[in-house]
Amino acid sequence: MYSGRRSCAGDGLTRIMIYLIVANLVQKFDISLPPDTELPNTEPADMAAVLTSNDYKVRMTARK
Ligand code: HEM
Secondary structure (H helix, E strand, O other): OOOOOOOOOOOOHHHHHHHHHHHHHHHHHEEEEOOOOOOOOOEEEEEEOEEEEOOOEEEEEEEE
């Protein structure tokens, strides 16, 4: 996972935060593909310190 000798001291905290953020988003929004939009390209866009995705659009509708 790490390319260097050391690991990230914030790894555990970051995983918990990502879990909470994603859980909150899927709980509060319906997430769908906007009309006339292609599925996102899931190939990695760039790899520096972190892996980044290509740009993509989503439609987020507040759940009732
Ligand atoms: C998405 C979020 C994060 C990413 C991608 C990330 C990534 C990294 C990477 C690549 C390293 C260097 C590891 C190496 O030397 O090979 C590192 C080190 C470190 N990170 Fe993070 N980090 C993140 C979040 C955090 C957070 C939230 C904290 C603190 C609350 C944190 C604290 C540290 C510290 C203190 C080090 C240095 C550890 C050492 O040298 O012993 N990081 N991080």
